[in-house]
Amino acid sequence: MTQSPATPASAVTAVDLVRDRIERLSPKVRVLVLQHPQEQDTLLGTAPLLAASLDKSVLRVGLSWSSLAHAMGETDNRFAEPEPNRWAVLYRGSIGRTLTAREKTEPFLLLDRKGKRCRPDELPIEGFVILDGTWSQAKTMWWRNPWLLKLHRVLLHPTQPSAYGRLRKQPSPQHISTLEAAALTLDGLGEDPVIGEQLRRVFRTLCQRGRDANISLATDPEAADTLETVQALGAGKTAAEHRLRPRATPAKARKKKRDDVAF
Numbered sequence: 001m002t003q004s005p006a007t008p009a010s011a012v013t014a015v016d017l018v019r020d021r022i023e024r025l026s027p028k029v030r031v032l033v034l035q036h037p038q039e040q041d042t043l044l045g046t047a048p049l050l051a052a053s054l055d056k057s058v059l060r061v062g063l064s065w066s067s068l069a070h071a072m073g074e075t076d077n078r079f080a081e082p083e084p085n086r087w088a089v090l091y092r093g094s095i096g097r098t099l100t101a102r103e104k105t106e107p108f109l110l111l112d113r114k115g116k117r118c119r120p121d122e123l124p125i126e127g128f129v130i131l132d133g134t135w136s137q138a139k140t141m142w143w144r145n146p147w148l149l150k151l152h153r154v155l156l157h158p159t160q161p162s163a164y165g166r167l168r169k170q171p172s173p174q175h176i177s178t179l180e181a182a183a184l185t186l187d188g189l190g191e192d193p194v195i196g197e198q199l200r201r202v203f204r205t206l207c208q209r210g211r212d213a214n215i216s217l218a219t220d221p222e223a224a225d226t227l228e229t230v231q232a233l234g235a236g237k238t239a240a241e242h243r244l245r246p247r248a249t250p251a252k253a254r255k256k257k258r259d260d261v262a263f
Contacts, residue, residue, distance in 0.1 A: 014049040030056040036133030046179035047132045064144040084150040086126040108188025109155040
């Protein structure tokens with residue numbers, strides 16, 4: 001797993017909440033998460049958790065990269081340069097045609113660069129890209145990285161709402177967390193179902209511990225009462241057991257925090 005830039009030591013992430021439940025997983029395909037800079041402060045954002053769980057994952061923070069290889073950090077000839085024709089990107093923007101009624105109900109849909117539907121065995125995929133951020137942030141990164149147009153496309157139509165529940169606003173069933181989107185994509189590409197289920201399991205634990213501590217998805221790390229709260233929950237303890245009393249989030253601040261989820 002590669003992560004750049006490093007998260008400040010003082011920052012609290014989802015990993016801190018569920019460190020005791022994280023298992024290292026080894027899927028066959030690689031996962032590249034491109035995270036919008038403004039998304040780094042999201043306390044319960046799942047990109048760091050995804051990167052901590054998957055061996056073949058890279059988390060990059062920024063707005064634009066010159067190529068897939070640049071985004072992967074593999075431009076120094078130490079690694080075989082990734083081939084765009086073997087990669088896909090998760091993005092809900094225009095595909096140049098209208099989806100059929102059946103396609104709109106498919107949980108996982110793999111399209112080639114011409115918009116033709118393909119099975120994973122017809123279109124071998126070595127890795128996929130996820131744009132981590134709100135819908136508007138993901139759209140910004142899409143337009144700033146034209147090389148994404150060279151990749152195949154994955155469209156997701158989740159049959160279940162995000163496990164975030166009331167922790168984060170979900171404008172539509174297609175808006176799920178980055179981790180959930182990755183799990184659904186890994187399932188669709190034929191990975192061992194144990195991998196997707198473990199990702200969902202640790203995410204459900206994250207959400208439950210977040211609710212136990214009354215943590216909202218604020219971009220302000222102070223949304224969690226203290227780092228001690230997070231560490232206690234990360235050790236598998238409840239807020240009641242540690243007499244934790246998280247602050248209530250002011251109504252004005254809550255209004256600001258109701259962002260979309262990219263996937």
